[in-house]
Amino acid sequence: MTNSVSCRLREAAAPIWEACLKHPFVTGIGDGTLPVEKFQHYMLQDYLYLFDYARVFALGVVKARSPELMRTFSANVDAILGGEMKIHRAYMARLGISEEQVFNVQPALDNLSYTHYMLAVAEARGPAEIVASILACSWSYAEIGQALAQIPGAAEHPFYGEWIRGYASEEYAATNRALIELMDSLAAGATEEQLAYLTDIFVNCSRYELGFWDMAWEIRT
Numbered sequence: 001m002t003n004s005v006s007c008r009l010r011e012a013a014a015p016i017w018e019a020c021l022k023h024p025f026v027t028g029i030g031d032g033t034l035p036v037e038k039f040q041h042y043m044l045q046d047y048l049y050l051f052d053y054a055r056v057f058a059l060g061v062v063k064a065r066s067p068e069l070m071r072t073f074s075a076n077v078d079a080i081l082g083g084e085m086k087i088h089r090a091y092m093a094r095l096g097i098s099e100e101q102v103f104n105v106q107p108a109l110d111n112l113s114y115t116h117y118m119l120a121v122a123e124a125r126g127p128a129e130i131v132a133s134i135l136a137c138s139w140s141y142a143e144i145g146q147a148l149a150q151i152p153g154a155a156e157h158p159f160y161g162e163w164i165r166g167y168a169s170e171e172y173a174a175t176n177r178a179l180i181e182l183m184d185s186l187a188a189g190a191t192e193e194q195l196a197y198l199t200d201i202f203v204n205c206s207r208y209e210l211g212f213w214d215m216a217w218e219i220r221t
């Protein structure tokens with residue numbers, strides 16, 4: 001991965017990712033001290049977020065110019081709607097929230113701005129830019145999951161353990177690795193100008209990730 005495009009993206013966003021890992025919301029999941037009220041707000045917002053996140057991948061299906069790439073994007077739409085959302089649905093059930101109730105929640109401004117930035121990039125550009133915008137989300141959650149799972153007892157926590165196990169799972173890591181490889185293959189032969197744009201997208205999405213943790217921590221609407 002050294003010297004790869006994905007490595008360059010990761011390095012450009014490194015200080016922001018550090019801040020995400022140290023964020024009180026994230027460390028609160030890790031040590032189990034996060035107030036459930038904050039987590040519930042986050043869960044509702046994140047569930048809404050995932051529908052738009054799946055739409056970004058769906059635009060990848062529209063923009064792809066090869067059947068293989070169409071299938072890759074399509075499989076990711078399915079992995080989000082059917083796989084990752086299982087974590088959310090399990091928490092919704094535990095918190096007593098129905099899918100209908102979620103759809104009556106207004107997206108927080110930090111959430112709406114983030115998803116609409118990704119959707120705007122996806123509408124205007126092509127597969128490489130779509131993957132750059134999605135990779136910041138997927139990869140940062142994979143790193144957060146791995147980091148929290150290393151804290152003794154964290155993955156067994158009666159409430160937050162399930163979230164940690166979901167994002168620390170081999171399934172999630174494998175999907176993320178495939179996205180990293182896809183980024184590198186789509187960016188192969190890109191000009192310096194194109195690479196600079198992919199980096200901007202990745203860094204902006206990382207800033208939005210940090211904003212999402214702030215929104216959740218402060219219960220911003």
Ligand SMILES: Cc1ncc(CO)c(N)n1
Pocket residue numbers: 046049050084137138141209212
């Ligand atoms: C805000 C946010 N970013 C990334 C992910 C991982 O898909 C998520 N579930 N939520």
